[in-house]
Amino acid sequence: MKKLLASCWLAFLPLALSAQSTSPGSYWQQEVNYSIDVTLDDRHHTLTAQEEIQYTNNSPDQLTFIWFHLWPNAYRDNTTAFAKQQLRNGSRKFQFAPQDQRGFIDQLDFKVNGQPATLSFDPEHADMAKLALPQPLAPGGKITITTPFRVKIPASFSRFGHVEQSYQITQWYPKPAVYDSQGWHPMPYLDQGEFYSEFGSFDVRITLPANYTVGATGVLQNAEEQARLTQLATATAAKKAEDYSKDLTFPSSASETKTLRYVQDRVHDFAWFADKRFNVLKSAVTLPSGKQVDTWVMFLNKDVAKWIKGLQDVNDAVTYYSQWVGEYPYTAATAVDGALSAGSGMEYPMVTVTMPSAIVHEVGHNWFYGILASNERAYPWLDEGVNSYIENRVAERDNPNAGMFESVLTSGKASTILGVEGLNATALNQVPYQASASRGLDQAVSGPSAAEYGKINYGIIVYTKTASLLKYLAGYLGQEKFDAAMRAYYQRWQFKHPAPADMQTAFEESTGQQLDWFFENMLQNTTRYNAAVGDIQVTNDQVKVLVRNDSPAPFAVPVATLNAQGEVIETQWTPVFGNGEEDEETQLDFRREGVAAVVIDPAYLTPQLNRRDDKLKLEGSLPRLEPLRFRPLVSVERWDRAAINWAPVLGANTSDKLMLGAAFYSSPLVPKRLSYLAMPMYSFNRNELNGIGTLNLNILPKETARQLITGVTVQRFERYVKVEPSLTLTLPKSAYNAPQHMVQLANTSVRNEDSDVTSSIQTLLYQVQAGDALQSWSASVELNRLTPDLSIESSSLQATLLRASASYSRYYSPKKRVQARLFGGRFLQKANDAPFVIGLSGSPDYRRQTAFLDRQQISNAFTAQTHQTDDRDGAFKAFVGNEVQISVASQRWLSTLNLQADLPVTGLGIFADFGAMKENFTVYESRGGQNFFYDAGLVVPVIKDIFQFYLPVAGSQYENGLPSSRKDFTDRIRFVLRLDQLNPFRQLDEQLAK
Numbered sequence: 001m002k003k004l005l006a007s008c009w010l011a012f013l014p015l016a017l018s019a020q021s022t023s024p025g026s027y028w029q030q031e032v033n034y035s036i037d038v039t040l041d042d043r044h045h046t047l048t049a050q051e052e053i054q055y056t057n058n059s060p061d062q063l064t065f066i067w068f069h070l071w072p073n074a075y076r077d078n079t080t081a082f083a084k085q086q087l088r089n090g091s092r093k094f095q096f097a098p099q100d101q102r103g104f105i106d107q108l109d110f111k112v113n114g115q116p117a118t119l120s121f122d123p124e125h126a127d128m129a130k131l132a133l134p135q136p137l138a139p140g141g142k143i144t145i146t147t148p149f150r151v152k153i154p155a156s157f158s159r160f161g162h163v164e165q166s167y168q169i170t171q172w173y174p175k176p177a178v179y180d181s182q183g184w185h186p187m188p189y190l191d192q193g194e195f196y197s198e199f200g201s202f203d204v205r206i207t208l209p210a211n212y213t214v215g216a217t218g219v220l221q222n223a224e225e226q227a228r229l230t231q232l233a234t235a236t237a238a239k240k241a242e243d244y245s246k247d248l249t250f251p252s253s254a255s256e257t258k259t260l261r262y263v264q265d266r267v268h269d270f271a272w273f274a275d276k277r278f279n280v281l282k283s284a285v286t287l288p289s290g291k292q293v294d295t296w297v298m299f300l301n302k303d304v305a306k307w308i309k310g311l312q313d314v315n316d317a318v319t320y321y322s323q324w325v326g327e328y329p330y331t332a333a334t335a336v337d338g339a340l341s342a343g344s345g346m347e348y349p350m351v352t353v354t355m356p357s358a359i360v361h362e363v364g365h366n367w368f369y370g371i372l373a374s375n376e377r378a379y380p381w382l383d384e385g386v387n388s389y390i391e392n393r394v395a396e397r398d399n400p401n402a403g404m405f406e407s408v409l410t411s412g413k414a415s416t417i418l419g420v421e422g423l424n425a426t427a428l429n430q431v432p433y434q435a436s437a438s439r440g441l442d443q444a445v446s447g448p449s450a451a452e453y454g455k456i457n458y459g460i461i462v463y464t465k466t467a468s469l470l471k472y473l474a475g476y477l478g479q480e481k482f483d484a485a486m487r488a489y490y491q492r493w494q495f496k497h498p499a500p501a502d503m504q505t506a507f508e509e510s511t512g513q514q515l516d517w518f519f520e521n522m523l524q525n526t527t528r529y530n531a532a533v534g535d536i537q538v539t540n541d542q543v544k545v546l547v548r549n550d551s552p553a554p555f556a557v558p559v560a561t562l563n564a565q566g567e568v569i570e571t572q573w574t575p576v577f578g579n580g581e582e583d584e585e586t587q588l589d590f591r592r593e594g595v596a597a598v599v600i601d602p603a604y605l606t607p608q609l610n611r612r613d614d615k616l617k618l619e620g621s622l623p624r625l626e627p628l629r630f631r632p633l634v635s636v637e638r639w640d641r642a643a644i645n646w647a648p649v650l651g652a653n654t655s656d657k658l659m660l661g662a663a664f665y666s667s668p669l670v671p672k673r674l675s676y677l678a679m680p681m682y683s684f685n686r687n688e689l690n691g692i693g694t695l696n697l698n699i700l701p702k703e704t705a706r707q708l709i710t711g712v713t714v715q716r717f718e719r720y721v722k723v724e725p726s727l728t729l730t731l732p733k734s735a736y737n738a739p740q741h742m743v744q745l746a747n748t749s750v751r752n753e754d755s756d757v758t759s760s761i762q763t764l765l766y767q768v769q770a771g772d773a774l775q776s777w778s779a780s781v782e783l784n785r786l787t788p789d790l791s792i793e794s795s796s797l798q799a800t801l802l803r804a805s806a807s808y809s810r811y812y813s814p815k816k817r818v819q820a821r822l823f824g825g826r827f828l829q830k831a832n833d834a835p836f837v838i839g840l841s842g843s844p845d846y847r848r849q850t851a852f853l854d855r856q857q858i859s860n861a862f863t864a865q866t867h868q869t870d871d872r873d874g875a876f877k878a879f880v881g882n883e884v885q886i887s888v889a890s891q892r893w894l895s896t897l898n899l900q901a902d903l904p905v906t907g908l909g910i911f912a913d914f915g916a917m918k919e920n921f922t923v924y925e926s927r928g929g930q931n932f933f934y935d936a937g938l939v940v941p942v943i944k945d946i947f948q949f950y951l952p953v954a955g956s957q958y959e960n961g962l963p964s965s966r967k968d969f970t971d972r973i974r975f976v977l978r979l980d981q982l983n984p985f986r987q988l989d990e991q992l993a994k
Helices: 009-018 071-075 081-088 223-237 304-324 356-364 380-396 406-410 412-418 425-429 431-437 455-477 479-493 500-511 516-522 966-970 984-992
Strands: 031-041 046-056 063-069 104-106 118-121 128-137 142-152 161-163 166-169 178-180 183-185 200-209 213-216 257-267 272-275 279-286 292-299 332-336 345-348 351-354 531-538 542-549 558-562 568-573 584-591 597-600 615-617 628-632 642-653 657-665 674-683 688-699 707-717 720-731 740-752 757-771 775-787 799-813 816-830 889-902 909-920 932-943 947-955 974-977
Touching: 063 178, 071 081, 071 104, 128 142, 200 213, 200 272, 213 257, 213 292, 213 332, 223 279, 272 351, 279 304, 292 304, 304 332, 304 356, 304 380, 304 479, 332 356, 345 356, 351 356, 356 380, 380 425, 380 455, 380 500, 412 628, 425 431, 425 455, 431 455, 431 984, 455 479, 455 516, 455 984, 479 500, 500 516, 531 597, 531 615, 542 558, 542 597, 558 584, 568 584, 642 674, 657 688, 947 966
Parallel strands: 031 200, 292 332, 332 351, 628 642
Antiparallel strands: 031 046, 046 142, 063 128, 104 142, 118 128, 161 166, 166 272, 178 183, 200 257, 213 272, 279 292, 345 351, 531 542, 542 584, 558 568, 558 597, 597 615, 642 657, 657 674, 674 688, 688 707, 707 720, 720 740, 740 757, 757 775, 775 799, 799 816, 816 889, 889 909, 909 932, 932 947, 947 974
């Protein structure tokens, strides 16, 4: 499927065992043959059916039960594995779906050889059940299993569903789980995480209103329906693009019905798609053996031009997969337009539901998933990754720029701006993997799909990283040897269930090479590979190049000589070298004539994160110094040029007024070990230079932690200068299935240039957060050591402050939520005259972490804390203070409870805050030192979570708890502006970690 399970070692054991290569002579698999009669009720969106299964036990074991998949029950309620995964992957659509949009399977009545059989549902997964056999099934024995069933078709939440009267009927019938040499493989239905099924034959009869057009697995047996489809195809072919209507409404269903019969053997699933609005196009492909394959597309009155081209995409997929992998064994291949909610396409034997842009990929799954039926749940890369590699080859056969970045590479202006001119798709296809790996988010391609990959990384690692690594292997072996090995793998394992070790064995036997360094290391680990030119020796007729492997694992690299124009003269591959020790070296000898430089991997095949040390001039061993190029926004690292990214910057505050400047920074796409940002901004009011600068050292630990960043930040605004070195540790290693922890040490120095006073804050901060699309929580503990003036030798003014907070958020509807926050702060040590407090209505911001518009309190509208809050410390939405705008604060301890909720129907929210403290720093004289406070009011979210107004309608800020006048109310309106949430670097980091 084109898209961007274990909690203990015992759960991984079956996966590890099944990775062992299977001897073809000892291999066995079960056979499951189906006969199904099914009727579609398109008024109530139900299926009623009768199923008969012939189950043959080819195992050496006696069976007393059979696990069944009842996957329509995945849509039954919010307790299923599918429902939980939807939340984990960021979707609340199913969570809040009404009951009439849910799905299920019922009216089951299993019999085995005519005898009643007991069905026991799995206590954790409603879509799995164990069928107890009345008598044990001996090795070599056969049984007949029958059952009626009814299915309520859900709305389109994933692969199985409907949108009005457009139907995608997949994973819809009771289906035995796989039983192989590792035992049973029952699995709940998941959106991210695909399938494993037994081969057999299908004889399916579908009854539905006569004006539906159906695309399905198998060969259609009805001559009259075959003639109808041919007529539809002829009529569609006669149309021009402008002849298609824009109408997508459903015609009324015919009163009469028809029964369509489809038959097919050597498949492991059956899917069908029905719509009354389909246009139909038909073609054919003749394979080298002379066999003809009919190709079809069925599509709606949208994206017509793409679907017309899509017919050729089906032809291309059948042609080139047959050529490079093995001949297509079936008589037809169909691509169908549908209402799929799980990615851009989903494959089934002989038929796929897809977007037109994904046709080649989805049709290609007939080989990797259909014919080579690996356990996709355990080894998604054997399906998605290998298929993506062949898909890329189909796209790039005539156009090296083809692929997901084709529009960038072929647009002269865009490619020049982004600095990718002259690159091909191979180079850009590695960028998603590099973006993930450079942030410590890399994962091995060999992990199981359900548990280990986040939503984004599933696509980056399983699809694109695997495809890139296979292209690298093809480059090392040579394309002909690679293709021969792939064909040998296909011939040996077609219509079977190969594991990764089976592919490795086939490749090793075909090529005559040991490939454990690739299959057992590169695919199963997250080794950071890097190679460099160590030295060059030039003779009259030779260039001797010493290549250094700086990686902790062996691998091979291509090395090329270049002429003075930077064109490749000769390319050689090193042997696989390195024994796990770094700084291993090997030598290659090149012809001398015309050579001006040497470069490693000019075609961007190797999985390296750093390419700036890949090129050396012939006359020296120092890296070539090149003119810097300035690129707007982002750029891709290249071995042949260096670049600095830039973007214009606009800023303003009441002190500096308007500021214009530019940000210069290392590319955020793939952060390097050393990254930087320089953002000078000129203040026209003060005629001074302000801005921000950062320098970070990005360390990626091999174990436990994900990322360690040591850095320093310097910033100047509003006549203060901040210098803050810090160390930030992020853990655990995985970002996807456990709470995320962050520990930070910082030493902040803030100098006020007007008073020439420098304060110092040492900080130890711990944060943890977790959650899903329904609910989330976070907590933090911060310890500060504060010194108000470093020029004073005495430590009597120092203070030690401990803050702690915990937050919880939960959605009560798809877009509405409630939030709660509990805060507590206390001075552990503080002199009476030390000028430090804990703020009730916001923090004093000693570390200058908030971008206040009026920190110096010049304006009556934007005054820091009075009108703009940072929602920290006590986080009261109302400003509770005195008439000279000094906030209520504590020099001892403060505790608050902050509540906020989105209102139904309207876009507004409500808030309420409650706080208590020991000893006010500022008190209302008329109240004699009040120690309990409250407020309540409305939230106006201009940009949710970024820019919001708070309208306090009641609380301690008012003399009698309520505003005394309209002005009293309007003067109390506050706002929060979280500019840090708009930081594109932060946004990219957060998106990749999902």
